[in-house]
Amino acid sequence: MRSIILILSLILTSTLFGREPKLSSKEVKQGEFFILTLPETGDYRITFPQGRTPIRTFPREDYEIAFVPVHYSTPPGSYPLKVERDGEFLLKEEVEIKDGEFEKSYIRVTSATKKKKSKKNVEVMVNYAREARKDSSQIKLWEGEFIYPLNGRITTSFGATRYVNNKLSGYHSGVDFAVPVGVPVLATNRGRVVLSMYLKSTGNTIIIDHGLNLYSSYSHMDSREVETGNIVEKGKVIGRSGNTGFSTGPHLHFTMSVGNTFVDPFLFIERKLID
Incomplete structure (x- = not known):
């Protein structure tokens, strides 16, 4: 750490x-x-x-x-x-x-899986995500410490330099937890759901606004159990882990961001940010 x-x-x-x-x-x-x-x-x-x-x-x-x-x-x-x-x-x-001292990550994917992360699909995802994150609540919606969305082995850490089929793909925007399909995914804290939809690149995806320009997101889920506009409490089951979108196996991709900029999720977990 x-x-x-x-x-x-x-x-x-x-x-x-x-x-x-x-x-x-x-x-x-x-x-x-x-x-x-x-x-x-x-x-x-x-x-x-x-x-x-x-x-x-x-x-x-x-x-x-x-x-x-x-x-x-x-x-x-x-x-x-x-x-x-x-x-x-x-x-x-x-x-x-x-220096963030980021790790390197190497994955291999089939041509069919690679197509899910085509330039067009990524642009669609980015546009939906930016729209969802454009107008954060003026008041703090979260309560106390943030929690893990689930328990699982971390396979790719935040910021890892990602290589796909031995070609540089970019930086890893969050943390990947390796878990079987169907594990309950919990809201890391209280907030308002600002996006709940299927996207070709990230699969079943949820973004939660926690207020003051802080957001969490959950991707590649098998199912979603909340809708855009819902207020969710910390620890509420919002979906189930899966293997949808650009994915090489069942896992949860979890991110935290300030506006549109991803930051290390572990800066939030089990810590009190402000009163």
Whole structure:
């Protein structure tokens, strides 16, 4: 398990004594995130291209917060974070991005399976997913710690460099749990279902909005037991594991994201993010 430096300072109340924007950490790894605390509500503009997704702020009593992700393909180095309000720079801070130390993953697939991840099928999936993640709840929907969606052997870790038939395919956006077909899949936390459908590339897929721009997703399931618009409680059975879509065997592909940027799911599991 990679060290998670940002967890050391996620208790946000400690940042409110100053009247400047505060970062939970100035040093994170590829595929991690940090929390930006803004001392009062207002119309903020946050610039951090390495997040690869719009950075949204959300009101929390008399202050605002933003989850700021680091895309897993961002080269290690120092990058500027800028916070503006009413044309005035409130913060210019360098964020140090460290190597995520990702593994390599090799799989072989048949031509029939490979077609399920065609450029067209992936584009369709991406468009549906982006639409589902475009308007997160302004209030925190999750409660307490996030939980594992099921128990299973991890076959591919987050961020793994994926090779398909010995050709570079990209980075692994989540965690794969190897389980038989039909194992109950649990909602990792409370939230609203923003997508529940079959997609050729990811099979039976569910995306849950947990509020404040945090989302979980569950793919390759055999069946789905919730519909778009449903409010689900933490631990609710939302479907059954399967082998649908671009898949080489029964498993669950589980992701967490800030907006459209995937981050390490284990940053959430059994941890309290904010009050």
